[in-house]
Amino acid sequence: NAGVMQNPRHLVRRRGQEARLRCSPMKGHSHVYWYRQLPEEGLKFMVYLQKENIIDESGMPKERFSAEFPKEGPSILRIQQVVRGDSAAYFCASSLAGTSVYNEQFFGPGTRLTVL
């Protein structure tokens, strides 16, 4: 029973490049959440998606960041024109249903992004 998968586990980019982070939810889960963890801080909510829909993006930076969860394939978090401040661990979680924290979120191992 595979859990939440994220790839790559480590990603190095130079300033100005694009970063694409992928998340495959647990089997049967159709709700995906992205969180960012900056050094010495807790996880911060970024965005919550269902298949083909963004439900809550209140934690997403207004520029350069976007997320999608297509009908087929993994969820993608895309960061354009990365800057050093984007260096962080990005965690994805999935749940069987959404709209309530009664539905447990299962976390992936994270992608550590380093911007040179």
Add this chain to the structure above:
Amino acid sequence: AQSVSQHNHHVILSEAASLELGCNYSYGGTVNLFWYVQYPGQHLQLLLKYFSGDPLVKGIKGFEAEFIKSKFSFNLRKPSVQWSDTAEYFCAEGYSSASKIIFGSGTRLSIRP
């Protein structure tokens, strides 16, 4: 804005010592509270959660937490820690009508064998 505070950034204990990690939340309404653990090199796992009912919540691996509404606290406890409890522990809160979870900054627990 809602927030979760974990005041101990790093706790060092010897095996068999008792553990209590502090957690305070800010939201005064109906809250749902969680403790997550992240073992070295592994992903976040849910230790325990509180939604309603008995304020003393039992979790996995001998952990428990007590919800004290008057103190806005949800401290994590374990009577006797083991070396394998070395990990980072995150307190978090969520809201019944929303899906996002608000995390504390985490407490790193180191156990001396």
